[in-house]
Amino acid sequence: MKPVTRDEIVDYVTYQDSREAMRHRVMEIKKPRRIHLGEHLTFLFENRNTIRYQIQEMMRVEHIVREKEIQHEIDTYNELLGGENELGATLLIEIADATQRDRYLRLWRDLMQHIFVGFEDGSRTPVIYDERQMDEQRLSSVQYIKFKTGGRLPVSLVADHPDYQAEYALTQSQKQALAEDLGITL
Secondary structure (H helix, E strand, O other), X not given: OOOOOHHHOOOHHHHHHHHHHHHHHHHHHHHHHEEEEOOOEEEEEOOHHHHHHHHHHHHHHHOOOOHHHHHHHHHHHHOOOOXXXXXXXXXXXXXXXHHXXXXXXXXXXXXXXHXXXXXXXXXXXXXXXXXXXXXXXXXXXXXXXXXXXXXOOEEEEEEEEOOEEXXXXXXXXXXXXXXXXXXXXX
């Protein structure tokens, strides 16, 4: 996926003028890319539109105007995009109760070794994750991940952790959205 470039980003004052329209458009783009796997895992598959929106929002909230800082935001958020034949996603581990959340983030410290996308032929590929998003004792509740697809379209998400098992078959609209991101024609 082509990264977001500096010429696509406007200053936060100009952005504010079109923010509501952009926000509405991006929320529609996110709908089929937000996928729940079981009770506690939510994947948001990122694309250029969602990343551009995040960059603009960060610039607005933090009033970023210096070119070096703008480029830093662009570079940071572009890392969330998948490369060729890859899908990038933000994975949220959502547990409302803080005590329970801490307990499960410790129990599921190795969860990233048990997350996969599945393909039509029954094969699956593991998540690529950043080991810096966990320490010796626990997993972070927000993970930035990627899946190498080999040019194939995922049809499911799978978690096979001994303490968290779930499988989700993607809907047609979800497959269509991911196909667009991968440049695959259905």
